Amino acid sequence: MPDNTLKSFVLDTNILLHDPLAFLNFDEHNVIIPMVVLEELDNIKDRHKDVSREARVAIRSLEEVLKEASPEQIIAGVPLTRVHGDHQANGTLAIFPDYQLEQNESVLSLKENDHRIIQAALEIQRTQSPADVILVTKDINMRLKAKGAGMRYVEDYRTDQLIDDIRLLTKGFYEFEGDFWAQVKDVSTQQEGRDAYHTVSRSVLPQVFHNEYIVDDTHTFASRVDSYDDVSVTLQDLGYDRMMAYNAWGVRPKNIYQAMALHALLDTHMDMVVLTGPAGSGKTLLALSAALEMVVEQGIYEKIIVTRNTPEIAESIGFLPGTEEEKMAPWLSAITDSLEVLHRHDESMDSSLNYIMKKANIQFKSLNFMRGRSIQNAVVILDEAQNLTASQLKTLITRCGENTKLVVSGNLAQIDSYYLTAVTSGLTYIVERFKDYPGSATINLNGVVRSALAKFAEEHL
Incomplete structure (x- = not known):
């Protein structure tokens, strides 16, 4: 007689892209992956450059579990205890052959992959009743459709969610x-x-x-x-007046929040500084001015590396002309805008910008090409970090070697990723994970200083 206390979790593709080892995080419960998820991973591993690594890791990890199992065992469920490493999983992993499903026009069309996953979950729910079957997806719209189609339990993936609000x-x-x-x-x-x-x-x-x-x-x-x-x-x-008198590359703080940020940015004992806050609060300008101060004026570091992920809508930066730096320019215009602000009063701004770019050895790099590198003697500015997962941020943080300072900035109100929210963003994850690390500081720049119009828009739109 089946154990009805055990649950079955059906995973959507985006769960394995978010965390390639997600199937090991359900303790004693069973994990089921529809065949269409494997098809999507196979397509993504070559096409979508920014998540191709996660797709490949997920495929290799699944292969480790299933490689010695028979077809019958794979459908019935293979014990996860055979996976080596530090995990608590002792349930099973199964692949559900959703291609065998017959079209049910009264529910959802099987022509769409999301609908095939929902249909698979519904069939598993029917055959395993009264045991609980839970569809796990980070796609909000898919959760709504699954509920409407008859799934009793639909959840977000919360294993790496450290706060609820x-x-x-x-x-x-x-x-x-x-x-x-x-x-x-x-x-x-x-x-x-x-x-x-x-x-x-x-x-x-x-x-x-x-x-x-x-x-x-x-x-x-x-x-x-x-x-x-x-x-x-x-x-x-630190003294309130002393903090308000800080100066980095000609930039002085306009409020105490910016003063705290400058103090952390200029402190060489801080290996990582995380800047959060609304658009127009000064995150990028402060990071860049502090980096120029420490590289050009103080000579503490040798170069400035500016990076961010290229949005999924762009597929790849390979279709743009020029070098890597030139290809990255459209995505890093916030940095060049800040450089122009810092040198807007110079007699020849263009000459000043070219001089500073060479003097500070400012390099624009795509996050896709940061894997495998070891960064030494540099200030690394990671912009728009709210669109990254925890595993993507870990990839960059672990690249930082000796005498490297990492500045991570982002606005949690401007998440573009379809399966990330403010509480599941990698930016939120590292803020909570590193909040008590002696070598890091977090500053929420509470207040828009760009303009009255920008402040009103941030508060009311």
Whole structure:
């Protein structure tokens, strides 16, 4: 008699593109992959350049599980315990032969792959009743269609979702109401060179992370969490006025959020800085100005590498003329726009831009070509990171070698990917994963400084 407590999860193609090893994340439950999903992976592995690697990894991983199984075993389910590595999966993996399904005109046309997957899930739901069968897809519209077609359980893939609501995302700073010192009873201060460090009770800051910035609304106090334990928190006193006086390549902060961002960007102890916030908040301009300051003026790094993924709608950058840098230019116009802003008052802006491009060794690279590289002595600016998955971001982060600083920026309100949301974006994932890493800082640039029109649009549209 079948165990009705075990569930069967039917995976859509986009789940395996999002996480090629997703089938190992369902514990004791069984995983079923319709044949049409394998067909889609086969097509994607050669055509869609930005997700071709994920498709190939998924295919190889599935082959590892199924390579020694008979056709009958593959349809019945092959134990996932045969997969080596660190995982908790002890259910089975099966391939469902959806090509055997007869067309049911009253439900959905089988001419579309999404409909074939839904029909397969419906057939599995019918044959395995009363056991639960769950269709897992990141496509919102597909979830709606599956529900309408009769699927009882349809879910998003949430294994790598660290928060349930984007409002819970770490901002990277904490704002006290009123005067900070009025709320502190005991404090000890230690001077180290020009820096003062204040140790206060943990009860003042019960929820705290490394490199979190602390400010109050009196516009007099600003600090950064240097260290903490169960009893106390040590804050580095940064000084509100000192932070507002920061200067990087001629750029001064227009608000305290930009000041915190500049402090983190210019701090060479920070291996990674994540900048989030709305369009027009200054993410790209601050990142570029700090990078130029550290490369050209201070000589800390040797070059600036600017990268982003090319949108799926473009298929590939290979059809554009010119070198890789020239092909990337349309996608990185935000960087060139910022360079023009930084040098708009120069006597000959074009000459200045050409000089700076060579002096700072600014290189435009496609994220597709970053795999396999080891980046040394560079500032890497990753723009538009909200459209990347966690695995794609991991690919870039693990490329960073000695004396490399990574700046990741993105706006979670501008996600273009059809299967990513604000809570499942790779940008959200790394903000939460790295929020307590001593070598990184996150700053949410809370406020649009581009124009009154841009601010109104961000708030009301």
